[in-house]
Amino acid sequence: MPLAERYADMLKVEESIRQRMAAEARAPFKIPERGLLDYDFPPRMPPVETYKRDTPKVGRNEPCPCGSGKKYKKCCMG
Secondary structure (H helix, E strand, O other), X not given: OOHHXXXXXXXXXXXXXXXXXXXXXXXXXXXXXXXXXXXOOOOOOOOOOOOOOOOOOOOOOOEOOOOOOOEHHHOOOO
8 A cells, every 4th residue: 555545544534533522522411310319328337436545655765664674665665
């Protein structure tokens, strides 16, 4: 196929694509038949209760509660 024929075919394809895109742009937006409230939403989870400690949290640089005399970060923390 000569180059001139291939170029002409390419121009025809390009023009058909442009026409189709223009027709789609002019088409009205299709609204779904179901409304937003008709869809099934997952049930809501009950609120989570906040966790409260019985004793205050031990800081990394405080003495270890096991009584070793070391800092918590050097003893029981890890």
